[in-house]
Amino acid sequence: MSREFTVADGVAEAFPQLRIHLIAVEGLRNGEDWPKAADAMDELEADAAEGNWTALDAADPRIATWHAAYRSFGTNPKRMRPSVEALQRRLGKSGRLPRITPAVDAYNLASVRFGVPAGAFDLDALEARIDIRHAVEGDAFTPLGEPEVREEPKPGEVVYAQGTEVLTRHWNHRDADATKVTAETTRAVFIFDSVGEEAHEAVDAAAERLKELLSEGASVTDHQVLDADRRSVRIGAEGPQAQ
Template sequence: MTTLHIDHTVLSGYPEVVIALVVAEGVAGADSWPAAERALTALEASVADGSWAPSTEDDPPIAVWHAIYRRFGTNPRRVRPSVDALCRRLARTGQLPRVNGPVDAYNAVSVRHGLPAGAFDLDAVRGDLHLRLARDGDVFTPLGEPETTEQPRPGEVVYADDFSVLTRHWNHRDAERTKVTSNVENVLFLLEGVPGAVGQSTLDEAAQALTALVAPQAKRVTRHLLGAAHATAEVSVRARA
């Protein structure tokens, strides 16, 4: 059994944050994901014709994450929340990256709804997952830099499994080991919201939108909601031994 648990130090320090989990089993990561591509193209088209604009750091959905980053000692203008970086890229270039179907799906939902999003390859996770504060001895190998080892600053909010840190600065950057590639089979998607800033309905709509993009490409999809009222969810998949 694998669980994701929000540590009591995060619950007490950031009780406003709610996390929607989408667990996808039997994902066809290497296939074409036409719905995800359409979602990205629609975002780019709406920016190009001026009918819609992505959130900025002054808008509540992103401003609240800037404030959270400062609370655990990270400068959000140097190390930007993931949704901020994506929205800035879209506003600046008019384009969003294409990585693979699962990543494209959560990027599209992240930008459209103004929420940080991410994912882990569940088959690469070792033991349980924790959203906790970094501590002495933690190590992190950044995405795309397999020969690099970083030591997160104690007190920084991170996702970690029983072996190492899997994200830094809460939702800023992923680890190499649990990156989602086109060969992925089982994926844990995360959407992070602050209902006081964006509304619980926005998080619910985002989770529904992500599920709609993922479900046609997976054998089974389940959802969970974590926060101060419920801090633990089982995210194991049936195929796991």
């Protein structure tokens, strides 16, 4: 069954330059080794150690546009950082990125390399429709790794949600526990977000790089793009539909 991803009118109006890539896979072998992806991660860490890669600073448009977006819906980006900034800062300070599962490592790698936020959902944990919208009273969120915790997003904060269940906080700061991609996940959708035209080239390149990395351990079956003009797409239908 495919899932519908929809950008709410209010989000499209507030962020008219948004561009979101959605990449669906089947047959994900996320409990196996992906040597090529692992080598790419080692190469990134070596580049960081040798000074051939450095974290983007806050003035870079790929980060600055997210800081502005977060502030616009009441989130302090210095306290709740966009996911890409948090990952880049981690690599810059420690010299390493976390190793979780090959698929998660792959999207983290593409996120850091190209400077755009990334995430993923287990397709089988999603309902028929997912909305990218402003949070409202009655929404609830269970943070990744904390299944016993229930948070109430601040109304107006941009979230991914299915019904009243929020799947991400602060757009892309943190994912929910119930829809996380694990070693047992076999069907997933990977997401890259951008809110400024300055990041469009980077987000497009990140999506293509991730598809290359995913090909080692999955079959890419669909690739769709959301923007302010194309506010609704269906993703995850069976059969090759990659654009």
